[in-house]
Amino acid sequence: NSRLPDVDPDLCRLIEQEKARQRSSLVLIASENFTSRAVLDALGSVLSNKYSEGYPGARYYGGNENIDQVELLCQRRALDTFELDTEEWGVNVQSLSGSPANFQVSFRGGVPWIFLSWQHNIGAGLTRIVMICLQVYTALLETHDRILSLDLPHGGHLSHGFQTPTKKISAVSRYFESMPYRLNEETETIDYDEMERSALLFRPKLIVAGASAYSRLIDYKRIREIADKVGAFVLADMAHISGLVAAKVIPSCFPYADVVTTTTHKSLRGPRGAMIFYRKGQRGVTKKGDPIMYDIEEKINFAVFPGLQGGPHNHTIGALSVALKQANTPEFVQYQKQVLKNCARLSDELQRMGYDVVSGGTDNHLVLVNVKSSKAIDGARVERILELACIASNKNTVPGDTSALNPGGIRMGTPALTSRGFGEDDFARVAEYFDRAVKIAVKLKGTEQGKKIKGFREMCAVGPSVDPELVQLRKEV
Numbered sequence: 001n002s003r004l005p006d007v008d009p010d011l012c013r014l015i016e017q018e019k020a021r022q023r024s025s026l027v028l029i030a031s032e033n034f035t036s037r038a039v040l041d042a043l044g045s046v047l048s049n050k051y052s053e054g055y056p057g058a059r060y061y062g063g064n065e066n067i068d069q070v071e072l073l074c075q076r077r078a079l080d081t082f083e084l085d086t087e088e089w090g091v092n093v094q095s096l097s098g099s100p101a102n103f104q105v106s107f108r109g110g111v112p113w114i115f116l117s118w119q120h121n122i123g124a125g126l127t128r129i130v131m132i133c134l135q136v137y138t139a140l141l142e143t144h145d146r147i148l149s150l151d152l153p154h155g156g157h158l159s160h161g162f163q164t165p166t167k168k169i170s171a172v173s174r175y176f177e178s179m180p181y182r183l184n185e186e187t188e189t190i191d192y193d194e195m196e197r198s199a200l201l202f203r204p205k206l207i208v209a210g211a212s213a214y215s216r217l218i219d220y221k222r223i224r225e226i227a228d229k230v231g232a233f234v235l236a237d238m239a240h241i242s243g244l245v246a247a248k249v250i251p252s253c254f255p256y257a258d259v260v261t262t263t264t265h266k267s268l269r270g271p272r273g274a275m276i277f278y279r280k281g282q283r284g285v286t287k288k289g290d291p292i293m294y295d296i297e298e299k300i301n302f303a304v305f306p307g308l309q310g311g312p313h314n315h316t317i318g319a320l321s322v323a324l325k326q327a328n329t330p331e332f333v334q335y336q337k338q339v340l341k342n343c344a345r346l347s348d349e350l351q352r353m354g355y356d357v358v359s360g361g362t363d364n365h366l367v368l369v370n371v372k373s374s375k376a377i378d379g380a381r382v383e384r385i386l387e388l389a390c391i392a393s394n395k396n397t398v399p400g401d402t403s404a405l406n407p408g409g410i411r412m413g414t415p416a417l418t419s420r421g422f423g424e425d426d427f428a429r430v431a432e433y434f435d436r437a438v439k440i441a442v443k444l445k446g447t448e449q450g451k452k453i454k455g456f457r458e459m460c461a462v463g464p465s466v467d468p469e470l471v472q473l474r475k476e477v
């Protein structure tokens with residue numbers, strides 16, 4: 001008998017515990033979702049057993065006739081889902097996750113690299129090839145080319161090239177020179193005028209349009225115009241919002257981007273993974289400054305494999321095909337509309353209760369609440385009290401913050417609970433629970449019990465029994 005409970009009861013118990021945690025808590029983490037049973041079935045399938053380095057029709061292993069079909073199906077569905085013309089756009093579905101996908105796009109350029117002693121068995125004849133070649137890339141970016149992207153404390157993502165004044169944090173910032181653009185302090189929305197000034201000064205080769213904690217629509221058209229003024233490429237990272245884009249409930253980035261990356265496990269509700277969409281004919285400029293059209297299909301594919309990855313995760317690609325099929329249904333569109341309605345209601349309720357919502361509202365699936373300005377409490381404490389009440393959210397920097405470990409905000413998103421059937425009235429209740437948790441955090445701040453929940457390590461040791469109101473809140477949740 002080789003079933004999991006018999007083979008590994010320890011792991012089985014942990015999985016059951018995690019299932020229970022997911023069931024009994026309110027998941028408000030904006031980047032999480034509950035994927036379907038069908039997707040999980042594909043993830044746990046025999047597709048996981050197969051090695052298939054290369055691409056459909058050109059693999060370095062035999063026996064890939066079915067895997068080729070799986071990958072082609074996934075590509076077809078991906079392009080269909082976003083209604084892309086196959087003459088104009090292509091897609092790579094092998095990228096393992098969002099951060100590598102962004103690096104793969106940037107990595108395209110630069111480093112002369114030696115492709116050494118690459119040995120593979122091909123087909124039934126076990127033909128051995130050894131390829132030795134030297135290749136210099138001159139496509140999207142070269143090492144030390146410049147990237148302009150949204151600052152992490154203002155809602156950007158690490159993989160867009162985040163660095164501090166003293167430390168290069170993301171690998172992207174090690175290979176390339178990155179400069180942040182920021183939010184306007186008054187409106188707390190992207191300051192496009194400032195972005196334009198920075199672009200004219202910094203002359204980036206790539207502008208990243210995308211965010212992890214930004215609750216407003218991005219003006220891709222304006223970013224395209226700015227990029228065109230300095231001859232930069234536009235990379236739209238729609239990781240958070242790809243489900244909303246697929247359902248056409250918010251505007252698409254495709255008309256204005258050269259390359260689009262997305263994770264597949266957030267609002268798109270698929271397995272953990274990523275896709276890279278690319279315009280087959282890519283605008284660019286030569287080193288002399290002359291306009292040129294690059295054909296980057298081969299270069300993107302080469303950057304993924306063999307550039308930065310080995311064998312594709314075929315079970316994930318299969319599971320993604322399922323998710324994309326589900327995303328092409330009227331139910332999915334309905335779901336995404338509900339995600340937006342729920343988020344708008346959550347935002348309205350929070351503001352009615354006196355909370356400062358960054359930018360004054362939301363156009364998408366997330367809200368960012370400034371608990372520091374609203375209630376003089378930090379996001380870390382609130383996150384921990386919410387966690388003790390079985391509400392999963394995350395602390396988040398808000399404009400003006402200087403510490404990511406002790407920021408002033410809480411980010412909440414509606415995709416996961418909407419997948420569980422929550423409607424607007426349910427989210428009004430969620431807002432009420434949130435308010436109670438914040439009040440408990442404020443009450444405990446500075447008390448003996450509160451001291452215990454100050455530092456991260458000590459916080460883990462403290463249970464809900466630290467406060468009777470917290471015990472009650474947890475019961476109700």
Ligand code: PLP
Nearest residue numbers: 031097098099157211212239263
């Ligand atoms: N891009 C954005 C905008 C994200 O929000 C994230 C993750 O949250 C990523 C990329 C990275 O995705 P992953 O965690 O799969 O590497």
